Amino acid sequence: MPLIAPARVLVHPSRIEPNLIITIAQPSGFAQGLGGKKLRQLLSDNDKVVYQNHVDVRTAVAAQQAAANVLPSATITLDYIQTLTYLIRTRQDYNELDVADAGEYNVALPAAYRLAARQGINQFIRAAFIYGVNASNSEGIINTPNATAVTLPPDTFGDTTLRTYDAGQLAIWFNAQIQYALQSMFRLGMPGRVVLLGPQRIIGTLQWQDIVQVTSYQRPGAGTATTGQVVSKIGDENDVTIDWAYDDTLIGKGAGGTDAVLLLVPEAVVPSIPGINTNEFAKLSPTTDAMIMQYTNVAAPTEITTPIPEGLDVVSMQRITSGWCPRPQATTVLSLPY
């Protein structure tokens, strides 16, 4: 990975603009989909695997008008699940001649290399979150075992692609998917947060172009609001925040080459009701409200700088897990033909 800082031919007199034109990459919104919107910084530097214990209960009672002594009992089954950790590493070697060459372009090479290393590591963390380091291990949110996967059905006019789809029907379809996700977690009627993580061309179309068409009957947002605004507004009215997040790597990652949009419910309070609570067992603690997780050992990559003959060696590293969704109800993979 060389530094390419060639000598330039310049006309005299001339003026060199000091500011740089830097290649811009998409700042992915994947972290919106994590419980608490951030990685769980709980790993030790050398942890190879993350485990989580799982409790299952089956209850049984006898109910008779008089008492007897042969009674059934509850069965509590304990087991555990795992996800692997991966150490991401990258190395930069340079010396004072490289620093001088980059300086000719107004680039501070140590800072440039540090940011380049972080960007590479951060992009890998994003890929690990969505797609997993090893997909065949069911790693990555899009590979969550038993997650719901839905493909956009044709609207009543037979339109199948996002660009032609009826905007009002699209809003109702999105609201239906959000409802199904929440009701599978017994969370209807509770405040919460839902994340829609998808490519800009999908989310953007929902937010900017798809104004709900006026029809002969009244429907939400007709003539005034976009599909995205209708979804957000109805979410607000139900105390559910809709977070729109963008990641263009999801283009073509849906079923049959369509674009994928991940519908995530990153946090879940344990559903409960005052008095006779048929979910009483879930009061057992400790439990977590984070439904979608990714672990790390450090908030930013560790850097190890070593003098080498005639230069410096900088290794950047960070240990992470793939995106992990132990409860498949928290993930819905929507496939939308663009």
Next chain:
Amino acid sequence: MRTQLEGGQVGAGVSQPLWGGLAISLNVQGVGQNSQGSTVVPATSAGTIDGWTLFNQASAGIITPSSQVPLYAAGASINFARNGSLLRVAVALESTTILNTLADAAANVPLYWDPVNLCITTSASSTYALPASAQLLGLSATSKTVTYSGGNATWNAAGPAAIIRI
């Protein structure tokens, strides 16, 4: 239950690990080697069903994230209940169809152990009849049963099962 729960050792020649709810044959250990309890091997005929393996308190069973049912390999300690102990034991049923045919059955309905699928059935073909003293007590369509494949045993979260008294 507690005073009738026995501990034993899986026989050295048992190639496929055992789990709870299996029909087993019991052998005494060698002279002076009683400390580990009876030797437990799978039943090989109707006449050799001496008892049933149990998960109760048998925490020496091994699980992994991909094999979440406790398994007891040759040489491991395992718990069991002996026929005649009158304990109630939960056992897997072959299918929901069998479950439905057993609804409203008499407690002494003839039951059979399927040594291939490792579950209770009502068919006498290639199966072992349970001792006549075994009684059917109850049925559940959504119990937890065991699926064994390729060395891994996983829970089937909604499998048909029966409670029998042995």
